[in-house]
Amino acid sequence: MILIKDGGVATPLGFQAAGINIDIKGTGSTKKDYGLLISDVPCQVSATFTKNRVKAAPVIYDMKLLDEQSDFFGIIVNSGNANACTGQIGLEDTEKICKEAENILELPDKSLLMASTGVIGVRLPIDKMLQHINELVENLDDEDSNFSESILTTDTRPKKLAVLVETDNGSFVVGGVAKGAGMIAPDMATMLAFITTDVIIDKNAQDEALLLAVENSFNSITVDGDMSTNDSVFLFSNGMSGINVSHGNNYELFKEALNFVCSELAKMIVKDGEGATKFVTITVKNAKSYDDAKKCAFKIANSPLCKTMFFGSDPNWGRLMATIGASMIEFNEDDVDIYFDNLKYVANGTLIDPDLEDKAYEIMKKSEFAITIDLKAGNFSKTVYTCDFSYDYVKINADYRT
Numbered sequence: 389m390i391l392i393k394d395g396g397v398a399t400p401l402g403f404q405a406a407g408i409n410i411d412i413k414g415t416g417s418t419k420k421d422y423g424l425l426i427s428d429v430p431c432q433v434s435a436t437f438t439k440n441r442v443k444a445a446p447v448i449y450d451m452k453l454l455d456e457q458s459d460f461f462g463i464i465v466n467s468g469n470a471n472a473c474t475g476q477i478g479l480e481d482t483e484k485i486c487k488e489a490e491n492i493l494e495l496p497d498k499s500l501l502m503a504s505t506g507v508i509g510v511r512l513p514i515d516k517m518l519q520h521i522n523e524l525v526e527n528l529d530d531e532d533s534n535f536s537e538s539i540l541t542t543d544t545r546p547k548k549l550a551v552l553v554e555t556d557n558g559s560f561v562v563g564g565v566a567k568g569a570g571m572i573a574p575d576m577a578t579m580l581a582f583i584t585t586d587v588i589i590d591k592n593a594q595d596e597a598l599l600l601a602v603e604n605s606f607n608s609i610t611v612d613g614d615m616s617t618n619d620s621v622f623l624f625s626n627g628m629s630g631i632n633v634s635h636g637n638n639y640e641l642f643k644e645a646l647n648f649v650c651s652e653l654a655k656m657i658v659k660d661g662e663g664a665t666k667f668v669t670i671t672v673k674n675a676k677s678y679d680d681a682k683k684c685a686f687k688i689a690n691s692p693l694c695k696t697m698f699f700g701s702d703p704n705w706g707r708l709m710a711t712i713g714a715s716m717i718e719f720n721e722d723d724v725d726i727y728f729d730n731l732k733y734v735a736n737g738t739l740i741d742p743d744l745e746d747k748a749y750e751i752m753k754k755s756e757f758a759i760t761i762d763l764k765a766g767n768f769s770k771t772v773y774t775c776d777f778s779y780d781y782v783k784i785n786a787d788y789r790t
Contacts, residue, residue: 389645392561395550398532400561400586401628402428406527407538410520412468412513413506419467422517423538424524425582426462426493431624432591433460433501434598438619445471445478446502447618449486453498458591461499463582463622464489464524465539466517467567468506472617481514489521503580505541505567505618532565539567539580547656553645555638560587560629562645568619568657579606581621581653586629587642593634597643598623605650609658609773610689621650658773663780666698669758673769680717681770684761687715689774698776703748705734708761718765725762728752 398405404427407420435454437447453460464485471478486500493500504512527534536546550563568579589597602621623646633642659667670689675681688694691711697704705726712724726734728751733744751757 389641389648390552392550392552392563395561395563396532396536396548397425397550397563397565397582397584398530398535399550399563400584400626402586402626403563403584403624404428404528404530405532405535406524406529407534407536408520408523408527410516412466412516414513417468419540420534420538421467422520422524423465423535424462424489424528425465425535425584425624426528427584427624427626429626429628430459430461430499431626432458432589432594434591434595434623436598436602436621438617440617442473442617444504444508444618445474445482446504447620449479449482450501450503450620453501457498459499460501460624461493461495462624463501463503465503465535465580465582466506466512467504467539467541469504469510469512470506470508470618471504471512472508474509474511477511481512484514485512485517485521488518489524492521492525501622503539503618503620503622505539505580508617536565539565541567542662543567543660545660547653547660549649549652551645551649553641555631555633555641557638558629558631560585560631560633560642562642562649564649564653566653566657568660579619579657581606581650583621583623583646583649585623585625585642585646586627586631587625588627588630588632588634589625589642590634593639594623594625597639597646600643601646601650604647605654608771609654610686655773658775661775661781663778663783664775665755665778666752666776667756668698668774668776669756669771670774671758671760671769671771673760673762674766675763675768675770676718676766678768678770680719680765681768682772684712684715684717684763685770685772687711688759688761689772692777695774695777698752699778701749701752703728703733703745703752705739708759709734709737712761712763719763720765723764725764727758727760727762729758
């Protein structure tokens with residue numbers, strides 16, 4: 389597997405992308421906020437969506453279409469407006485935009501999907517968006533930096549990559565782009581990810597590979613524990629490499645590449661968390677069950693007390709112990725070991741030596757560090773990725789709509 393320099397969603401064969409500015413929020417912004425990702429031939433599409441009971445119009449629209457069919461040519465994306473909590477008119481606006489783009493591109497009816505992100509409860513500027521579809525189409529090319537920018541909201545930078553995979557029959561590419569900086573929690577949130585590949589693959593195998601990749605990546609990150617109305621992950625495969633990865637070793641190679649792309653994008657999201665200054669890896673090992681390990685890891689990763697402790701570089705192990713207990717999993721506090729990176733700080737539920745605090749402090753001062761919790765209660769583990777809470781997180785979210 390080879391990382392492709394400046395790679396992204398337009399790197400696999402047959403994909404093009406575009407991103408333009410139309411000032412969707414109407415604030416005079418010059419940031420690109422309207423994007424299009426398209427394939428030269430129909431794509432087989434798999435997707436996962438938010439588990440929030442309140443779902444945005446494009447999520448509802450896409451879920452319905454994906455229940456009816458699996459082949460699409462691409463997706464339209466906008467930032468600055470979530471098109472959520474907009475009622476029937478939100479669904480109608482989504483359909484109008486997709487239909488107009490299909491007509492201009494001379495594509496079959498219902499062959500485009502849509503994704504939106506931004507402020508909730510505001511109607512899309514439908515007339516403006518319809519008027520600029522021609523401009524989107526005219527800007528399509530095989531370089532995806534503009535598309536990568538068009539999907540961002542409070543993100544400080546684009547998140548994209550692509551890998552080349554060699555097989556005995558030839559090579560294929562998996563590329564991806566994502567956005568997300570806040571409202572990132574288990575089961576995804578205010579996060580959009582678009583994965584493209586030129587492989588041939590059975591639909592069931594593609595669905596299975598995506599679910600596994602998402603569980604170990606986008607469902608294993610958290611910035612603030614909040615769940616959005618719009619989060620979605622799409623996997624588009626157009627088969628243009630001619631490489632079939634449905635079975636055997638090729639399928640394993642494909643899953644490895646997909647997991648890598650999703651994991652790297654997920655980590656980029658956490659590192660770009662709103663106001664984040666630290667990237668923290670939380671591993672809970674030797675739990676009684678996988679669910680226990682996951683519940684405990686996310687309890688720590690989402691705890692405001694722990695996240696402010698990360699920001700202050702304070703090795704306050706008592707907060708970690710209290711949070712482990714608050715996760716309500718099965719364990720014995722007298723068995724717990726805690727590590728900061730490779731420094732064993734707590735053994736069997738008690739501090740090893742107060743003199744270790746300076747070493748732990750130096751570890752936590754780094755921009756990236758790991759905390760490992762050994763419960764000694766079983767054989768199951770889970771790793772999640774999170775960030776700290778800084779002063780800037782409050783500032784960003786206090787002023788979000790303005």
